[in-house]
Amino acid sequence: MQAFAHLLDALSFQPARNAKLRLIETYLAETPDPDRGWALAALTGGLDFPAAKPALLRGFGQEKIGEDLFALSYDYVGDLAETLALIWETDPAAGPPPTLGEVVETLQRASRRETPAILKRWLDALDATGRWALLKLLTGALRVGVSARLAKQAAANIGRQPVDAVEEIWHGLSAPYRPLFDWLLQDGPRPSTNAGGAFLPPMLANPIDRAELDTLDPLHFRAEWKWDGIRVQVASSGNVKRLCSRAGEDVSKAFPDIIEAIDFDGVFDGELLVRRETAIAPFNDLQQRLNRKSVTPKMLKEHPAHVRLYDVLWLEGRDLRSLSFDERRARLEAWIALKERPRFDLSPLVSFRDWADLAQQREAMRIDGIEGLMLKRGDSAYLAGRPKGPWFKWKRDPMLVDCVLMYAQRGHGKRSSFYSDFTFGCWRDSADGTRELAPVGKAYFGFTDDELRWLDKWVRDHTTNRFGPVREVTPELVLEIAFDGVARSTRHKSGVSMRFPRINRIRTDKPAAEADTVDSLLRLVP
Amino acid sequence: MTTDTLAPAPLDPRSWLYPTPRGLYCEPGDFYVDPAVAVPRAVITHGHGDHARPGHRAALATPETLAIMRSRFQDMPDTAQQPLKYGESVRIGDVDVGFAPAGHILGSAQAVLAYRGQRIVVSGDFKRRPDPTCPPFEPVPCDVFITEATFALPVFHHPSDAGEIGKLLRSVATFPERTHLVGVYALGKCQRVIRLLRQAGYDKRLWLHGGLVPLCKLYQEHGIDLGDVAPVSDAILETFKGAIVLCPPSALADRWTRRFADPIAAVCSGWMGVRARARQRGAELPLIISDHADWPELTRTLTDVGAPKVWVTHGREEALVHYARSIGIDAEALHLGGRDEEES
Numbered sequence: 001m002q003a004f005a006h007l008l009d010a011l012s013f014q015p016a017r018n019a020k021l022r023l024i025e026t027y028l029a030e031t032p033d034p035d036r037g038w039a040l041a042a043l044t045g046g047l048d049f050p051a052a053k054p055a056l057l058r059g060f061g062q063e064k065i066g067e068d069l070f071a072l073s074y075d076y077v078g079d080l081a082e083t084l085a086l087i088w089e090t091d092p093a094a095g096p097p098p099t100l101g102e103v104v105e106t107l108q109r110a111s112r113r114e115t116p117a118i119l120k121r122w123l124d125a126l127d128a129t130g131r132w133a134l135l136k137l138l139t140g141a142l143r144v145g146v147s148a149r150l151a152k153q154a155a156a157n158i159g160r161q162p163v164d165a166v167e168e169i170w171h172g173l174s175a176p177y178r179p180l181f182d183w184l185l186q187d188g189p190r191p192s193t194n195a196g197g198a199f200l201p202p203m204l205a206n207p208i209d210r211a212e213l214d215t216l217d218p219l220h221f222r223a224e225w226k227w228d229g230i231r232v233q234v235a236s237s238g239n240v241k242r243l244c245s246r247a248g249e250d251v252s253k254a255f256p257d258i259i260e261a262i263d264f265d266g267v268f269d270g271e272l273l274v275r276r277e278t279a280i281a282p283f284n285d286l287q288q289r290l291n292r293k294s295v296t297p298k299m300l301k302e303h304p305a306h307v308r309l310y311d312v313l314w315l316e317g318r319d320l321r322s323l324s325f326d327e328r329r330a331r332l333e334a335w336i337a338l339k340e341r342p343r344f345d346l347s348p349l350v351s352f353r354d355w356a357d358l359a360q361q362r363e364a365m366r367i368d369g370i371e372g373l374m375l376k377r378g379d380s381a382y383l384a385g386r387p388k389g390p391w392f393k394w395k396r397d398p399m400l401v402d403c404v405l406m407y408a409q410r411g412h413g414k415r416s417s418f419y420s421d422f423t424f425g426c427w428r429d430s431a432d433g434t435r436e437l438a439p440v441g442k443a444y445f446g447f448t449d450d451e452l453r454w455l456d457k458w459v460r461d462h463t464t465n466r467f468g469p470v471r472e473v474t475p476e477l478v479l480e481i482a483f484d485g486v487a488r489s490t491r492h493k494s495g496v497s498m499r500f501p502r503i504n505r506i507r508t509d510k511p512a513a514e515a516d517t518v519d520s521l522l523r524l525v526p
Numbered sequence: 527m528t529t530d531t532l533a534p535a536p537l538d539p540r541s542w543l544y545p546t547p548r549g550l551y552c553e554p555g556d557f558y559v560d561p562a563v564a565v566p567r568a569v570i571t572h573g574h575g576d577h578a579r580p581g582h583r584a585a586l587a588t589p590e591t592l593a594i595m596r597s598r599f600q601d602m603p604d605t606a607q608q609p610l611k612y613g614e615s616v617r618i619g620d621v622d623v624g625f626a627p628a629g630h631i632l633g634s635a636q637a638v639l640a641y642r643g644q645r646i647v648v649s650g651d652f653k654r655r656p657d658p659t660c661p662p663f664e665p666v667p668c669d670v671f672i673t674e675a676t677f678a679l680p681v682f683h684h685p686s687d688a689g690e691i692g693k694l695l696r697s698v699a700t701f702p703e704r705t706h707l708v709g710v711y712a713l714g715k716c717q718r719v720i721r722l723l724r725q726a727g728y729d730k731r732l733w734l735h736g737g738l739v740p741l742c743k744l745y746q747e748h749g750i751d752l753g754d755v756a757p758v759s760d761a762i763l764e765t766f767k768g769a770i771v772l773c774p775p776s777a778l779a780d781r782w783t784r785r786f787a788d789p790i791a792a793v794c795s796g797w798m799g800v801r802a803r804a805r806q807r808g809a810e811l812p813l814i815i816s817d818h819a820d821w822p823e824l825t826r827t828l829t830d831v832g833a834p835k836v837w838v839t840h841g842r843e844e845a846l847v848h849y850a851r852s853i854g855i856d857a858e859a860l861h862l863g864g865r866d867e868e869e870s
Contacts, residue, residue, distance in 0.1 A: 010697070012801070013810050019701065019790075026700055065680045066852075072845045073681045077800055086681035086799065089822075128683060128799070410779055416791060416808060417783045468806060469779070 001126060003031055004039050004100045005133035011144040015412035020146060024154035029185070035100040037176025042100075042137060043144075043151035045249075046175055049107045052138040056116060057084050060123075064088060081139055084123075085131035094124035101176070103134065149247040159184025164201035164384040167248045171199050171240075199233060199248045200267055200313050200321070201384035205374060205391035213355045213394070222325065222378055223350040223358060226371045226393055227308055228283050228485070229273040230290070234307055234344075236262045237314075243272075254292050255305050261343035267314040268307075268332075271347065273369070275306035280369035282526060283499065284487040309336065310347040310374075313382055321382035325390075328382065362394065371484065372396040398482035399524060401426070402507060402515045404437055405477040408459040409470045411444065418452055419459040419471065420444055422503065424479050426494070428518040437475055438494035438518050446482065446502030455506070478507040478515050486524050494518050496525070537644050539670045539835065542621075545862055550648065550672075554641055555621035557586075559648050562862075569623060571650025572634035573598070573713055586610055586618070588625055590633025590748060594713065597744050612661070628652040629663035630817050631714030632745060638666055646670040647831065653816065654823040655687070658721040659714070659750050663827075671833035672860065675841030676818040677796050684796060684820040690813045691719075691726045694792060697811050698770065705766040705786035706811070709775035709793040712738050714817050716772055717745040719794055720752045722815070723770070733758045733766065735773035735782070758785075779808055796820070825849060 007027045014020055024043070028036045041047045061070040061084045070087070077083040098106075103122065110118055119138070123131050136142050149163070152170065156163040161184065169191045173180055182188030231246040241262045243252045252259050255272070274281040274289065281303070289295065289303050312332040313321050320328050329349075336346050350373065352358040362373055372395035380390035403424035411420035421444040425437035447455065458477060465472035482504035489497035496518065543552050549561030557567040564581030571577055571587075573594030578587070580599040587595070589609040596602055610616055612635065615624035620642075625635035630651045637648040647668040654663050677684075698706055710716040716738050723732065731754040734742060739757050746752055758771060767787045777783065778791045793809040796816025804812035819827065828836060828850055836857040838846045843859035850857035 006693075006696075010811075013804065013812060015810070022700060068848055069680050069845055072842075072848075073679050076679055076842070077681055078802055082801060083681060086683065089683065128685065410808070412808075412810075416789075417779055417781055469808060 005130040008133045034176035038100045038104045041175035044148040051140045081135035091124035097125040167201045204386040205393040208392040221375045224374045226374045227271040228371045229271040232272040235267045269311035270307045270309040274303045308347045324379045326378040404475045404512045404515045418456045426518045440494045441498040441501040443501045478510040480505040555619040588633045626664045627661040648672045653819045665830035670835045671831045672837045675846045678842040678846035682820045691722045702768045705789045706770045707789045709778045733771040
């Protein structure tokens with residue numbers, strides 16, 4: 001438990017992805033089974049036991065130091081689990097601290113009545129970091145900035161395997177993953193894939209632009225609209241029915257309407273959308289349904305989910321991935337024609353004569369819910385990862401708006417001495433009739449290293465105010481911001497939120513007064 | 527000893543030692559303890575900037591503290607300097623003034639003031655755990671104990687120094703191609719961390735930011751062996767890969783850091799025990815190493831000195847006052863201005 005606690009502690013302060021990987025790799029390589037397996041389960045969100053209630057923790061704390069001192073402490077720290085971990089004192093008589101395996105196995109067996117006494121014994125035996133990690137584990141929120149994908153990547157790295165090789169067998173495994181570590185570290189056999197129920201690493205596309213298209217033969221390619229939803233894999237085999245994000249994260253719980261509608265045996269690739277009648281709702285509507293542990297009936301009714309299919313990977317026990325795109329497409333079309341399924345439909349092919357014709361159709365298509373075009377070679381097998389050549393995405397040109405730099409914040413890791421996170425605003429009329437800037441978004445990429453150095457210096461030279469790591473600057477610098485969409489938002493002061501904003505150009509040539517207004521941004525809301 | 531004052535003292539301690547806008551004033555001695563501004567006569571507990579200020583006409587302090595002040599304030603030619611060793615005492619006006627070790631930094635002292643049979647101890651800043659750069663805190667029995675309260679909340683339990691240094695060395699082993707930048711306060715923390723690294727067996731060269739060099743020299747002159755240390759500016763053909771570099775905390779986010787190989791920012795401070803505070807400071811590797819007493823040390827000290835009256839100053843007074851009253855001590859907050867949380 002202490003080693004796992006040190007890992008979580010280090011991860012929580014380490015912002016850089018590669019450094020996080022190194023920390024997890026080191027831990028997995030040095031920690032024996034089954035602890036490392038339970039740790040991997042914790043990091044991938046695969047541990048499930050009844051969560052400790054905040055009231056229990058508060059009661060523990062008040063019992064220890066009294067209500068007044070506990071209130072003062074909690075008020076200062078601001079996090080209940082952390083407060084309790086800090087005020088509790090290690091009892092040297094409590095014996096050795098528990099191992100992670102002991103914690104997980106005990107909690108899975110213990111009844112609700114037994115839990116408090118067990119917990120107290122562990123709190124006595126652990127140090128402050130150990131207590132913090134234990135309580136984070138128990139309250140179900142690690143929040144150390146590690147995705148399931150990253151944890152699997154670390155596991156794959158210690159066995160020198162590609163992450164997709166781990167991903168492919170993942171859903172056939174269960175914690176504490178002994179066969180996985182045997183395979184990765186000790187020449188054990190590779191655990192088998194669970195055919196139709198397994199998550200199959202998706203095939204990804206490379207970006208392309210108009211000029212590059214001319215080097216390709218249009219006859220070899222098929223075109224589809226690129227839908228503005230979430231790429232998902234629908235998998236079903238035997239009793240398994242699963243909806244996974246493209247990173248392999250199981251999102252079934254948030255979309256019971258889709259899971260319920262699965263009445264087939266196969267693995268499909270498609271786009272998750274919110275669809276009302278025939279219209280695709282804006283991305284924002286889909287976002288309402290993401291990251292929810294439970295879904296209300298109202299949600300289900302007002303934001304009905306839908307999957308638009310564009311590929312089939314397995315069908316009725318057969319792996320189709322080695323077939324060509326054209327062959328898979330033919331099977332998909334034949335399969336979908338067999339039965340009406342209101343939650344699923346087919347993403348149509350876009351027919352075109354040549355690239356110029358396709359470019360024209362792309363320009364003409366301005367409806368919401370379409371991000372651009374996908375181009376796929378007719379002879380391409382379904383390959384995991386992002387192979388160069390067979391698939392391309394030809395995104396719609398981004399929208400542009402001129403904004404004024406308002407605040408800058410220092411970055412992390414390599415960028416910790418640079419002001420690299422930029423908040424920018426647009427003009428609007430204030431209550432007293434004058435013009436004021438309202439922040440409309442934040443961007444931390446899109447610029448080159450040289451431009452970053454320039455921006456950093458500009459920020460330092462034009463600072464008017466400081467708030468911790470944030471500097472306010474004179475509202476003089478115009479930044480051309482590129483973004484993929486814009487929606488009304490009640491969470492943002494300006495009432496708009498941009499999708500995927502990045503700094504396109506630094507407009508030193510443009511006076512700040514000529515930057516765009518919030519109104520002009522609102523007009524772009526579909 | 528104060529055995530003759532076991533009966534309630536007729537003298538109100540507040541009548542002869544009390545806070546003023548210039549600092550804590552001792553009337554029968556006509557001097558200030560750690561005043562916030564320049565005064566005619568000052569008694570200085572230790573060399574940190576929020577306790578030792580330049581420009582006093584006369585200053586009484588330990589010889590080490592005076593040396594630190596000379597190093598920081600261009601030799602202080604205009605201040606009459608009166609050194610007083612631990613355990614010795616001197617009479618100023620009608621007051622006997624002595625120093626007892628505070629265990630905070632080199633030269634740090636508690637000011638022990640005795641007047642008409644009543645004894646008040648101004649602890650200044652202190653800690654109770656061993657520090658290889660200064661003698662340990664000595665509890666002095668007294669009638670009134672003035673305690674600091676920087677970390678006076680039950681959430682502050684500073685872990686063992688060795689464990690925290692272990693965290694740093696483990697990170698150096700995990701990331702051998704990166705530079706570890708360790709943010710330390712220039713006076714005290716820096717030299718203590720160096721000694722702790724040496725005690726842990728780390729004998730490679732330690733690199734110093736220019737701002738740390740003068741006080742490291744001063745510590746060496748006082749017999750504290752820092753091993754192989756060198757200023758960063760002296761480095762030739764040095765990539766700093768795998769190196770440990772010490773710098774003031776403010777330099778961690780400075781352009782100065784750009785010369786190093788993919789640096790990791792470690793910060794040594796008692797505040798690092800609270801995650802939100804560590805994040806606020808941009809620490810990637812927070813190390814909980816403090817020169818101030820934590821909650822168990824503060825509460826134990828109240829019992830050790832056995833003072834019936836305690837005045838609590840700079841920090842989180844409320845919790846310590848609450849605690850002291852709960853064990854029957856007549857405690858109250860004493861508000862002094864000009865204290866700086868950064869130096870903790």
